């Protein structure tokens with residue numbers, strides 16, 4: 014192995030050595046603890062340390078680095094206190110996640126580290142988001158994100174590289190090519206030879222380094238970082254290396270030919286670098302022993318502190334409270350009485366415009382939302398007012414854009430993402446339910462992202478442009494779901510959703526965009542998230558609904574003049590207003606829950622269960638539901654009308670009242 018010291022001082026070279034040795038010595042200790050049953054799981058990075066260490070030392074301390082599961086050296090290289098790191102591994106409160114997540118699954122803004130979620134690929138787009146924030150704030154900072162060779166087979170890899178290229182994001186994509194993804198060798202993972210061959214395909218530079226040569230890694234990344242700080246753009250760096258142990262300790266190494274271990278043992282990053290430093294006269298055996306002893310002492314001390322800590326004592330209240338970033342909404346009233354007739358679509362456009370004025374760090378992202386104005390023209394004119402850097406057309410990549418939203422949030426930005434149709438959110442689902450929704454609970458990082466969801470049927474758009482999919486998210490702790498039914502609420506609740514530092518899915522029924530209008534305040538205002546309202550007061554039954562359901566309920570009830578209903582518009586589905594539900598049930602004793610979504614597993618099921626459990630004493634009849642058929646949304650209008658619940662509503666009301 015050839016080391017080119019260039020102009021590096023002896024001190025710098027020794028610092029690299031110490032930084033390289035530390036993760037190795039920690040790992041050796043961890044393997045002992047694992048055998049003793051004192052820790053539960055370990056993903057070894059032995060043999061690959063030069064990549065983590067070279068990378069972390071090559072960056073400035075305030076530059077974000079996004080490691081994976083074998084990158085212990087990133088954490089030690091950023092000076093994370095060992096007792097805190099060990100407490101994290103042991104699930105203790107002194108760690109980074111209050112015992113809620115394991116190993117390296119955490120971030121620390123203090124150390125400018127964002128840790129992974131298990132799904133690997135989503136990490137890459139978060140790096141894009143941080144780099145976008147750096148560009149927007151003109152910070153001139155690089156961001157570095159790791160991926161294993163296996164992880165690059167995920168679509169997230171493609172999306173993140175592509176957006177980074179198109180948006181000139183200063184990200185170093187560092188691929189640790191260690192030949193295996195769990196037991197799968199590279200030839201069963203991909204057909205190309207080198208990762209550097211991929212760079213030109215994305216229009217980005219790509220470099221290959223010997224990942225076992227710490228000096229080469231350090232020097233290459235340092236230059237790359239310097240380069241992209243000045244001229245922001247992504248760079249792909251492939252580091253060739255080998256995993257000297259199993260995927261994780263329990264999985265063994267039977268699937269790897271023995272001769273590979275023998276070959277790579279000769280390329281050990283620490284042994285070789287140490288030999289070089291000794292040969293150069295920079296290190297002596299005595300000095301090496303002194304360094305080793307110092308690190309070992311630090312490890313023992315860290316372990317002692319971490320082991321002495323008690324296991325977490327569960328406190329259900331704080332468990333539940335930490336799901337969301339702490340936030341007390343302050344209602345904003347319009348400053349004047351001036352109001353104008355606005356359609357649903359205009360109300361949303363007004364909310365977006367005024368929120369953009371109010372929050373200079375609010376970024377809009379979505380497909381075709383800039384000059385084209387979005388497919389529903391909701392964002393028309395915004396790019397002219399706020400410019401292309403804040404109103405961003407995105408490539409076709411829902412997953413990356415949601416991940417970018419989280420990255421922006423890490424850097425204190427807000428974002429609103431337009432799904433072209435709510436149906437397409439499936440392609441960003443993982444980022445929403447696993448990354449945005451869980452990050453506050455896991456490591457106290459909020460996701461200040463609103464996802465606008467043009468939803469619903471009735472426009473003959475077929476199974477992939479008509480779905481109601483709020484229930485997919487309703488089941489996920491950490492998200493909020495807002496679903497207005499009229500222009501007044503659309504504006505007030507959209508503004509409120511943008512103010513809220515938590516991730517909010519904001520549903521907008523497409524068929525309402527241009528169908529209804531209302532006089533609403535011209536000024537900026539907000540309405541309370543989590544609060545239902547009565548769209549009609551009545552006595553014979555309660556219709557609990559939201560979105561288009563409110564309009565159907567009003568229409569059908571007007572054809573039943575002998576009956577009157579409380580029509581409760583939930584407006585927010587997560588968290589939903591239990592108090593308002595209880596009040597109306599108490600008043601009428603008869604409950605019909607109505608939604609456009611398919612019946613089975615819809616939000617109505619949860620509300621019905623809750624009413625059955627907590628309001629049983631007020632009921633004068635069964636809790637009934639009406640929703641769409643349990644089929645995909647059909648295209649032809651007669652089929653679609655049959656699918657939707659409206660045609661069945663009148664009967665259902667009459668049956669319930671007659672009960």
Ligand SMILES: Cc1ncc(C[n+]2csc(CCOP(=O)(O)OP(=O)(O)O)c2C)c(N)n1
Pocket residue numbers: 083131132133160161162163164165189191193194195256260
């Ligand atoms: C989406 C997803 N699928 C499968 C897994 C299980 N898994 C964890 S790590 C891993 C292999 C990753 O290989 P690579 O990216 O090459 O990283 P390495 O482990 O070699 O460092 C797999 C399959 C996962 N965590 N996430």
